[in-house]
Amino acid sequence: MRTALVIGTGLIGTSAAQALARRGVTVHLADHDPEQARTAAALGAGTSEAPDGPVDLCVVAVPPAHVAGTLADAMRRGVARGYLDVASVKGGPRRELESLGLDLAAYIGTHPMSGRERSGPLAASADLFEGRPWVLTPTRDTDTEVLNLALELVALCRAVPVVMDADAHDRAVALVSHMPHLVASMVAARLENAEETAVRLCGQGIRDVTRIAASDPRMWIDILSANPGPVADLLAEVSADLDEAVTALRGLQSADASKRQDGAAGVEGVLRRGNAGQARVPGKHGTAPTAYEIVAVLIDDQPGQLARIFADAERAGVNVEDVRIEHATGQQAGLVQLMVEPQAAPVLAAALRERGWSLRQ
Structure with a gap:
């Protein structure tokens, strides 16, 4: 890869552009806000000048709702040999492109599993993806050259390639990213009108649980709008667990000894299932978790x-x-x-x- 065009100079697009530029790729930057593209260029992500001809790879880093339209426009203009997007959902954009009648041999959907609470080019870092999974969702139609370009991008960003089916990816990120973000936001929302004396007692536990709730709501509306079904299904399961926990806690509150016993068993069940799930979270470098x-x-x-x-x-x-x-x-x-x-x-x-x-x- 010698040349690339990055469309969308927010956190992900600018970080990828910085990583490519640092490793000798000539990167052209485009954004619906030209000032943001110039800011990214000033941060060493490339040049805001348009390329003279087709580049090797076009990276579309725009919100999920705009991925298909942006890709379709770029593909019709023939701006690159290969095209990929980095949106956090994969099934919907591909189906939209198919409905537009485009030849998708030159396209592959991808998703780097990395980010920050802050957004925009000023939050970008060339090291953002190092050691992080980068999902690739090729199909039988994907051209080998395009898959190789995507793999080269992942290698230049020093990420770890993970190949998945697009819809399986969307269900997975609903579980490990989208649903947890909403739950963290709900927990953080309890603090909005809490008494100051209570908030001053916040320790590391509440900080850990609510950290991601500091993210930009506008960005998350775009993400959740593109993957609402799987997230809603998971929240329904969480809601059932909450109902169970509430019933168990009310039992603990009861004057009836048998209800207190049932309540204790119910609370313990919730906590133990949490232990079992947390134990499955990968440890360092994606290996089995280790007890330190x-x-x-x-x-x-x-x-x-x-x-x-x-x-x-x-x-x-x-x-x-x-x-x-x-x-x-x-x-x-x-x-x-x-x-x-x-x-x-x-x-x-x-x-x-x-x-x-x-x-x-």
Whole structure:
């Protein structure tokens, strides 16, 4: 791939363009807002000037509702040898293109499973896709050259290719992305009119659950409008679980001992199913999840504290598998939770204590 045209210079389009440009591809940028394309160009994503002739690959990075129309226009103009989109739904756009009577040999639907709460070119990063799955949905009609161009794009963005059927993809993202976003938003909505004294008690748990609720609602309306059926089906299942949990909790509230017992069993059932589902979430690098031990270290909110902890862990010969930071309420301090292999936890704890760190259980 020597040349590419990226249509749509939001977070995903600009990030892909930056990754391609960084690796020597001449990237042309287009957007319905020319100022946004110029902003992306200023950030090193390519040039906002139109290409002189057909490019190797056209990447359409527009909202799902506009994918088919944008692709159809580009294909009729013959702007590239191959075409792909990066929308978060795949079945609908392909069916729309088929209904328009286009030859889809030169097209492949794709979806990089990466993003941020912020949108627009200023939120973009050439490293956004590194190590992340990038779904490809070829069909029997897809030209081999186009599939290879898509695979080259994924490789240049340093993502991991995953081949799926388009409709299976849409059901999967409804489960792991679209439905969770709505649930997170519903939980976060409980905080809108909550008393300030309650909100000040927010800890890492509520932060983890509501983090994605900070995303742009307009972008999510586009996404959910393109995949409403599978998301609604899943929410109906969540609704049934909520009804069950409410009934169980009311039982715990009852003066009747048998109802309290049934309520406890119902709540435990919900929690245990949650344990089983969470255990299936892949671990590092997509491998089976691993149970790590946590070494919790109290730190001051000062420059260099994290660097010192990691340096001391390195001196102890311990690899930190993951890390979380929980900030203390009303204090310039916090807990750094270092996740390590179980056999390494006592070694790291002893080394950190020896170097003066204060550990917490």
